Amino acid sequence: MHIQIIVGSIREGRKAKTVGDWAYQFSAKRENFSVELIDLKDWDLPMFDFSKPPIMGDYENPLQQQWADKIAQGDGYLFISPEYNHGYTPVLKNALDYIYGEWGHKPASFITYGGAGGARGIEQLRLVLIELNMVPLRESLHISNLWNKFKNGFFEGDKSDVKQLNKVLEAILWWGNALKEARKTL
Template sequence: MAIAKERIELNIQLIIGSIREGRRGRSIGEWAYETAAARGDMSVELIDLKEWNLPMFDLAKPPIRGEYENRLQQLWADKIKEADGYLFISPEYNHSYTSALKNAVDYLYDEWGRKPAGFIGYGPTGGIRGIEQLRLVLIELKMAALGNALHLMRVHEKIENNRFNGDEHDVANLNYVLDDLLWWSKALHEARNIQ
């Protein structure tokens, strides 16, 4: 007799890593959110670092201790803890990712751990070098930084009225990244619950 497994609703957070004026990350994030939500196989949430407005990390206690005395840091920890996986959306700045995203990642430690991270990079080279830099940092936080990523080039040609319009190739690649992210999210969710 087969035992039916309970269906798990996984929560995937899409994190927009650019906060500058005139950014393209918001429209790319909204497009990715709509595409992911339309699938119906995960719960998705769009998180915009510009709305969180995290000041540069200067708190006395290192996040690795998990002792959050700062109210905003605790709110950020509570929000990030809700997710089973993350899709980071970041442009490439000088062969790396944004300082705002680095700052947001550095605010916490345990909340990121043992969860997968997928990526959307954009810029002249599709954000490839920036995503590579981000992977190294996330691995240090005990995350499963996935090898697959969506690299968008010439995004300015696909934005009209502040709306990103990904082509068929972009949609197919995003779904490939989401499939991978969902698989790892489920596997690591189950592993965390066994411990």
């Protein structure tokens, strides 16, 4: 089982990368799955404007195909997304829209923060993931008091964050294994 942690913010001064690093370091210690950190800032996906809709699976751009190949390697996803104006980030929406089939029949969970603990952005994100044939999970980590959890420039989740991240990982693992078996019959 391979889980991809996707850092869904690219703006200057972002906190998503340090939160993603914390989640990756915590997750990489586990033995029952592999984990990979994918930073959307490293991918530099231009705004989607291709003539063919991704649902067709016929990717006309080499970068689009590279993104599809990378995402296809995942059995489950953990999205790091702050809340922007009651929503999730535009760069994450663009990355999701770039491809289609590679996301399908796989679980996704979330680490979020911001107004209302990031809940409003994740509500919107769940709707998009359903349209991509993903399984958005109930379990997620909503970080409270984010700014108070940085020490020497690094995010350090508290006991509650660690406990919830464990629940999130267990849910992704369970659903990821179940869906991996189910995908064999598709």
